[in-house]
Amino acid sequence: MCGGAGTRLRPLTFKHPKPSIPILNKPSVRHLIEHLSREGFNEIVMTLGYMGERIEEQLGDGHMFGVHIDYVYEKEKLGTAGGIKNAEKYLKDEPFIVLGGDHVLNLDLREMYRFHEANDAPVTIGLLSIDDPREFGIADMDINNRIHRFLEKPKAGQIFSNLASTGIYVCSPSIFEWIPEGKKYDFAKDLFPFMLAADKKINGVLVRGQWTDVGSSAAYRQAQRWMLDALPGTTIEGNFTTRNARIKGPLSIGNNVCIGSNSSLVGPIVIGENTTIGDNVLIGPYSVIGSNCTIEDNAKILSSYLFDNVSIGKGSNISGGVVADDTTIGEHCFLENGTVIGHKVLIGSNSTIHSGVKIWPEVVIDKDSSIKETVINSDYDAAHEGS
Numbered sequence: 001m002c003g004g005a006g007t008r009l010r011p012l013t014f015k016h017p018k019p020s021i022p023i024l025n026k027p028s029v030r031h032l033i034e035h036l037s038r039e040g041f042n043e044i045v046m047t048l049g050y051m052g053e054r055i056e057e058q059l060g061d062g063h064m065f066g067v068h069i070d071y072v073y074e075k076e077k078l079g080t081a082g083g084i085k086n087a088e089k090y091l092k093d094e095p096f097i098v099l100g101g102d103h104v105l106n107l108d109l110r111e112m113y114r115f116h117e118a119n120d121a122p123v124t125i126g127l128l129s130i131d132d133p134r135e136f137g138i139a140d141m142d143i144n145n146r147i148h149r150f151l152e153k154p155k156a157g158q159i160f161s162n163l164a165s166t167g168i169y170v171c172s173p174s175i176f177e178w179i180p181e182g183k184k185y186d187f188a189k190d191l192f193p194f195m196l197a198a199d200k201k202i203n204g205v206l207v208r209g210q211w212t213d214v215g216s217s218a219a220y221r222q223a224q225r226w227m228l229d230a231l232p233g234t235t236i237e238g239n240f241t242t243r244n245a246r247i248k249g250p251l252s253i254g255n256n257v258c259i260g261s262n263s264s265l266v267g268p269i270v271i272g273e274n275t276t277i278g279d280n281v282l283i284g285p286y287s288v289i290g291s292n293c294t295i296e297d298n299a300k301i302l303s304s305y306l307f308d309n310v311s312i313g314k315g316s317n318i319s320g321g322v323v324a325d326d327t328t329i330g331e332h333c334f335l336e337n338g339t340v341i342g343h344k345v346l347i348g349s350n351s352t353i354h355s356g357v358k359i360w361p362e363v364v365i366d367k368d369s370s371i372k373e374t375v376i377n378s379d380y381d382a383a384h385e386g387s
């Protein structure tokens with residue numbers, strides 16, 4: 001399911017649909033497809049909405065990942081179950097697994113699929129214990145895996161379980177009977193309550209391992225961290241030139257990267273291609289830098305993510321920020337923790353962007369600014385209204 005507009009991830013989703021936001025410099029959905037391929041799920045159907053063409057362009061027919069991908073576009077918003085109904089012709093022959101295109105995970109999906117095949121419920125929901133499940137659907141499950149209650153986004157007094165739905169479902173084609181065609185219909189809000197009221201069986205399975213949906217910038221940071229932690233040992237890949245930088249892996253680096261003298265890189269770090277790093281630059285653990293970036297002398301990049309074509313001026317400090325494509329940050333700027341800067345932004349020298357501030361695309365910030373609140377570009381809001 002790749003249809004969502006990713007409103008909570010703005011300004012990043014003005015340029016990339018959620019499944020295309022880069023994780024370790026690759027669209028996040030590519031990691032998901034590669035995981036599915038490794039697990040032996042090789043027939044994939046993607047339901048597309050907001051900026052769907054971008055996703056199709058990036059993945060093609062899937063043969064590069066050892067899978068076959070079919071695409072189904074939604075002309076109007078159909079909700080999660082309605083979107084699956086719209087793809088029924090590809091799904092009607094055998095049980096299938098439903099995932100969000102923005103899921104980042106390391107779960108044994110085969111185990112879940114086998115459980116579904118061995119039991120007789122038309123739907124099996126993947127459940128995870130979560131401390132604060134208010135952002136999720138919660139389920140009450142008995143010892144035989146049968147779900148008796150399900151509540152979407154419970155309020156503080158309504159939490160009867162800490163078992164949260166991952167939004168990963170294994171479904172038998174028989175569910176199509178209960179989903180109306182061409183109409184907005186949701187698994188969590190419509191289908192599950194209908195099934196429970198009609199005494200139809202819904203099973204749950206407890207999944208183990210890493211799972212998040214990249215819905216918010218906090219979840220996005222978490223997902224990048226997991227993937228950086230999974231980089232193998234001290235690997236240094238790709239070819240780069242340096243005079244006397246100090247480099248500590250794990251580091252994954254693209255071709256044609258140039259690192260100046262006396263710079264220090266402490267992994268895990270991923271760097272794309274054709275990026276130039278000046279002298280006396282510090283790049284700290286959990287940083288990802290895209291391709292064609294320029295980082296000038298004496299800059300510091302600490303657990304931050306720079307997309308492609310980003311320039312960071314001399315002596316600037318990016319600490320726990322995300323900077324989208326084609327953005328230029330002047331000299332001696334400071335981006336505090338949790339800042340998210342959209343694409344094609346210009347930040348004048350000696351400016352401070354305070355903690356948690358977001359800056360919409362194509363905004364120009366004057367030099368010597370101190371920005372404490374989100375800066376919106378109303379052209380973008382208007383163009384994306386209702387999406």
Ligand SMILES: CC(=O)N[C@H]1[C@@H](OP(=O)(O)O)O[C@H](CO)[C@@H](O)[C@@H]1O
Nearest residue numbers: 080136137165166167186188189213
């Ligand atoms: C209406 C709906 O589909 N809700 C799902 C879905 O919520 P979103 O807020 O739409 O991401 O994904 C959650 C898992 O991330 C799941 O717990 C919840 O039940």
